[in-house]
Amino acid sequence: MDEFPVLSSFAVFFLGLIIGSFLNVVICRLPDGGSILKPASRCPSCLVPIRWYDNIPLLSWCALRGKCRSCRAPISVRYPLIELMTALLFLAAKLKFGLTPVLMIRELPFLAILIAVTFIDLEHRIIPDELSLGGLVLGLVSTFFLHASLAWPMSVLGALLGFGIFFGLSWAYLRLAGRAGLGGGDVKLLAMIGAFLGPAGVFATVLISSVSGSLVGLGWAWWARRHGISLEGPSDQPSELEDQAAAAADTNLLAAAIPYGPFLVIGAIYYHLLGDFLWFQFTIPT
Numbered sequence: 344m345d346e347f348p349v350l351s352s353f354a355v356f357f358l359g360l361i362i363g364s365f366l367n368v369v370i371c372r373l374p375d376g377g378s379i380l381k382p383a384s385r386c387p388s389c390l391v392p393i394r395w396y397d398n399i400p401l402l403s404w405c406a407l408r409g410k411c412r413s414c415r416a417p418i419s420v421r422y423p424l425i426e427l428m429t430a431l432l433f434l435a436a437k438l439k440f441g442l443t444p445v446l447m448i449r450e451l452p453f454l455a456i457l458i459a460v461t462f463i464d465l466e467h468r469i470i471p472d473e474l475s476l477g478g479l480v481l482g483l484v485s486t487f488f489l490h491a492s493l494a495w496p497m498s499v500l501g502a503l504l505g506f507g508i509f510f511g512l513s514w515a516y517l518r519l520a521g522r523a524g525l526g527g528g529d530v531k532l533l534a535m536i537g538a539f540l541g542p543a544g545v546f547a548t549v550l551i552s553s554v555s556g557s558l559v560g561l562g563w564a565w566w567a568r569r570h571g572i573s574l575e576g577p578s579d580q581p582s583e584l585e586d587q588a589a590a591a592a593d594t595n596l597l598a599a600a601i602p603y604g605p606f607l608v609i610g611a612i613y614y615h616l617l618g619d620f621l622w623f624q625f626t627i628p629t
């Protein structure tokens with residue numbers, strides 16, 4: 344099927360740019376409940392419709408030097424970055440899985456959903472059900488009907504495990520800490536990841552996300568304390584007790600400041616594209 348691998352790699356890269364441009368619209372409009380398809384893109388500052396030649400992925404942003412043509416309001420660098428990121432991840436998936444129906448129907452949509460989830464969670468602290476539950480259905484159905492690398496019973500098992508692990512953790516956390524730590528969105532996201540990656544993928548995702556999440560969390564807490572960001576405010580005479588209070592406040596602030604979804608996505612994408620390079624091998628059959 345893939346007789347011109349260089350040409351098809353370029354094609355998948357450009358497909359990634361276009362889908363990335365579409366994901367920018369999804370990320371902006373889905374949390375507000377707006378229509379994805381209408382109206383046409385407008386500048387958020389002056390509401391002038393964006394012309395087609397100013398809407399070309401990556402190139403238009405560079406040509407306009409990140410400013411609206413009409414009102415010169417800055418356009419976030421996030422837009423071209425998401426386009427480039429989508430294109431590079433699509434290319435990586437094509438190189439790993441080859442140009443197959445499974446790539447087009449299953450692996451690329453999986454990556455696109457994960458990218459949208461990441462940026463919506465970072466900005467709004469929610470993971471829309473359209474993405475997590477829609478992805479869960481796509482993962483289960485596509486594994487059942489396509490010759491994916493995963494057998495369909497493993498897809499079902501992965502989804503149940505993903506749902507079970509986080510549901511159990513968030514229930515235990517609520518009982519012990521008296522407040523919700525992990526969102527229901529994270530539970531549904533891990534169930535979706537399980538449907539695509541199976542039980543081994545769920546374990547790898549939880550492991551990688553908790554390690555990377557802890558490292559970023561510790562770094563953030565250190566940075567916040569250095570810069571005096573604290574729920575309690577700065578105290579005049581620090582004592583051991585006040586240090587502990589400040590540390591507890593940091594933990595609270597941390598839970599509010601850092602969503603967990605993006606770390607699950609990092610774990611899932613790492614396992615999905617670079618699973619062969621894990622430093623340990625999972626012996627669970629996939």
Ligand SMILES: [Zn+2]
Pocket residue numbers: 386387388389390391411412413414415416
């Ligand atoms: Zn404008």
